[in-house]
Amino acid sequence: MLLITCPHCGARPEIEFRYGGEAHVARPADPATLDDAAWAEFLYMRSNPKGWHAERWRHEHGCGRFFNAIRHTVSDRIVVTYRAGEARPDLATIPGLDTP
Numbered sequence: 001m002l003l004i005t006c007p008h009c010g011a012r013p014e015i016e017f018r019y020g021g022e023a024h025v026a027r028p029a030d031p032a033t034l035d036d037a038a039w040a041e042f043l044y045m046r047s048n049p050k051g052w053h054a055e056r057w058r059h060e061h062g063c064g065r066f067f068n069a070i071r072h073t074v075s076d077r078i079v080v081t082y083r084a085g086e087a088r089p090d091l092a093t094i095p096g097l098d099t100p
């Protein structure tokens with residue numbers, strides 16, 4: 001079982017959390033001007049990397065808040081979590097990212 005550290009509550013078992021998709025996907029600045037292809041791009045297209053990925057998570061059975069995590073998509077290892085609204089940490093400054 002994974003232990004995920006909620007930035008508000010601390011480490012908790014993974015069953016308390018729900019995955020919320022890719023983090024830092026910005027809403028269009030002027031949605032009324034988007035055509036169907038641009039809406040499809042915003043709604044459905046994600047990076048889906050094999051490696052480190054910034055993701056949104058929700059502590060559904062805890063504080064209920066959204067936060068972000070940097071997780072390796074192969075090993076499920078999470079190296080950092082941070083509050084929603086905070087900037088994505090510079091991956092070069094996080095130790096241990098060279099190993100999944």
Ligand SMILES: [Zn+2]
Nearest residue numbers: 006009059063
């Ligand atoms: Zn929490």
